[in-house]
Amino acid sequence: MKNRVLSGIVLVALMVAIVLFNESFPLALNIVLALVSLLSITEIISAIGMTKKYFLAVPSVLFAAGLPLVDSQLWQEGLYFVYTSVLFASMILYHKETTFREVGVIYSMTLLIPTALMTLLGLRELGGAHGMFYVMMAVFSAWIADAGAFFAGSLFGKHKLCPEISPKKTIEGAAGGFVLNIAAMLVFGWLFSDIYYQGTVQVSYLTLLLMGVGCTVFSMLGDLSFSLIKRSCHIKDFGQVIPGHGGILDRFDSVIFTVPFVFFLVQIIPLVS
Numbered sequence: 001m002k003n004r005v006l007s008g009i010v011l012v013a014l015m016v017a018i019v020l021f022n023e024s025f026p027l028a029l030n031i032v033l034a035l036v037s038l039l040s041i042t043e044i045i046s047a048i049g050m051t052k053k054y055f056l057a058v059p060s061v062l063f064a065a066g067l068p069l070v071d072s073q074l075w076q077e078g079l080y081f082v083y084t085s086v087l088f089a090s091m092i093l094y095h096k097e098t099t100f101r102e103v104g105v106i107y108s109m110t111l112l113i114p115t116a117l118m119t120l121l122g123l124r125e126l127g128g129a130h131g132m133f134y135v136m137m138a139v140f141s142a143w144i145a146d147a148g149a150f151f152a153g154s155l156f157g158k159h160k161l162c163p164e165i166s167p168k169k170t171i172e173g174a175a176g177g178f179v180l181n182i183a184a185m186l187v188f189g190w191l192f193s194d195i196y197y198q199g200t201v202q203v204s205y206l207t208l209l210l211m212g213v214g215c216t217v218f219s220m221l222g223d224l225s226f227s228l229i230k231r232s233c234h235i236k237d238f239g240q241v242i243p244g245h246g247g248i249l250d251r252f253d254s255v256i257f258t259v260p261f262v263f264f265l266v267q268i269i270p271l272v273s
Contacts, residue, residue, distance in 0.1 A: 019132045033068035037114035039248040043238035044109045055090040059083055060110040067114045116256040119263045130272045133192060138262040141215035142254040145181040152176020166227040182212030207269045215258040222257035
């Protein structure tokens with residue numbers, strides 16, 4: 001528990017640092033996303049036992065690390081094309097050593113993870129002067145939902161949510177995630193609008209409410225999806241990079257699902273006006 005809390009504090013501090021230095025060093029967010037993508041894909045490759053299949057692993061790692069560092073849409077599309085071509089060419093060249101199923105797994109994960117995380121860059125631009133507030137809310141909404149579910153489940157959990165996929169998750173924990181996340185989103189909005197900006201900037205509390213509800217749902221979807229992947233790979237955690245949490249992917253699995261939802265939501269109902 002102690003390691004989990006301390007690691008959580010460090011992650012939050014890192015996020016705050018990225019926000020504070022965004023104006024002077026905006027590339028910091030891109031670099032962090034590149035590192036998270038790289039480590040996540042490395043963990044996936046290790047989990048499915050494909051580390052030695054360098055002809056699939058190397059292009060996947062390079063694509064995951066490189067995509068967040070490219071700002072031009074043209075070059076991003078070029079990377080998608082090159083990666084797809086290289087991966088399927090490798091499948092043909094090394095058809096005796098690999099299967100389409102293996103290629104499909106690594107291909108889908110390598111496209112999903114960096115593409116979803118890169119939505120944070122879109123949120124930053126979409127929010128304009130308040131772009132990093134959008135980024136913080138998207139990430140924290142996933143982490144707070146996880147924290148609420150963990151502590152509520154530890155204290156009150158009795159009824160299993162998905163015992164065959166994640167035995168420790170409970171219905172009480174899920175309810176705790178909803179309550180804490182909704183409350184946190186509304187409080188953050190109030191602090192941002194009425195305290196930090198003294199009421200000169202308005203936030204949509206409807207958007208914050210929907211964000212609290214939706215991000216909790218998608219946080220659980222991401223968590224359970226990657227728990228199922230871990231169970232199929234017969235592993236407990238994707239790694240041990242973060243004490244008390246496991247691997248990078250263990251901490252960002254929910255973020256992968258919440259960030260695209262927030263990006264979609266705030267384009268329909270703007271968060272800041």
